[in-house]
Amino acid sequence: MADRSFLDWPFFEERHRDWAAALDEWCAHNLPVDHRDVDGACRALVADLGRGGWLRPTGLAEGETFDLRTLCLTRETLARHDGLADFAFAMQGLGMGAVSLFGTPEQRRWLDRTRAGAAISAFALTEPGSGSDVAASQMSAQKVAGGWRLNGEKTYISNGGIADLYVIFARSGEAPGARGLSAFLLPADTPGFEILERIEVVAPHPLAHFRLTDAFLPDSALIGAAGKGFAQAMAVLDVFRPSVGAAALGFARRALDEALARVQSRRVQGAPLADLQLVQGHIADMALGIDASALLVYRAAWVRDSGAPRITREAAMAKLHATETAQQVIDTAVQLFGGDGVRKGFMVESLYREIRALRIYEGASDVQRVVIARQVLGGSA
């Protein structure tokens, strides 16, 4: 049983503890799912999570604000049970983040469907020529009578190929660089939308490279004002970056649980591995790293839930520390399992694959360092 003592920290209210306990119970009965048909598994997970009411924190009704502590607790709990369940949950939030924060009443109607698990969403920012450097995005959005015409490519788009709608960031040209991007809501059945390639990665998730060719979107598809797409994307990432840290925390906690069970049952030289002081040192480092990550993740969530409009520094620290630490914790767990650590069918082997991409997407670790340094240097870096 994973350590739940952190739920007594003053960051949380009773409703958070109740939510986490109820979700843990749901996970114990419904997860993990079979990952062999990854598209089918994701569709089923979104539907099941929606039916259970667990997708409610992923979007905002008119007048609501994100409850980041609940978002993070949900991701941590799901990740501890099944990485694909965390992915399915997270993408409903990230995909629709710009609509939640900046959408018109008409656009927000989609949220009823994504929060119920009746529609799948995606967040399309990365392009073949621009990932970390968002300001270099090339996909074009040309103003035409009654709407916009979009041309270009996006890649590494989670849920690409299974999503019902995509929030797309494209160059509308109000100004050069970051100030010339706008966000649009694009239904997957829009003529001109074409999947070029399904991308396979170390921990399989639905992921695609797609092209838009003269795709027409009506004026009503523009999210917020033209030219505000970069600021909107950063505001969405501000909310969801700590939740990437929370998912990493869930993976790390699971790795520690697996390692604890292993070192107490596996015997070397006539005694459990856990009796060796060097092994105890590793366990101590794992537990310490996990607590430090939890403090940073839930600090960021609590600061935002307490009313801070932006949490750029806290979010970057939470994501950087929690993902890097989880990689170390999981690596240690693999080591403590010996040969079984790298063997298919063992949880620590799949955690080893699951954690890797979290250090890259939604801002690679070195990009988080740059963000933190800018904040610490007061914007003069």
Ligand SMILES: Cc1cc2nc3c(=O)[nH]c(=O)nc-3n(C[C@H](O)[C@H](O)[C@H](O)COP(=O)(O)OP(=O)(O)OC[C@H]3O[C@@H](n4cnc5c(N)ncnc54)[C@H](O)[C@@H]3O)c2cc1C
């Ligand atoms: C599994 C997975 C899922 C993804 N899902 C999505 C999605 O749903 N939507 C989406 O839009 N994108 C998604 N991405 C794309 C992801 O956000 C990008 O891969 C990421 O932003 C890095 O961009 P890049 O791959 O172009 O690498 P580059 O931008 O080429 O960067 C490569 C490396 O260079 C270094 N680097 C880059 N910039 C700096 C800097 N300023 N300072 C210091 N070092 C730097 C870092 O080490 C970085 O890892 C996903 C990626 C993966 C792997």
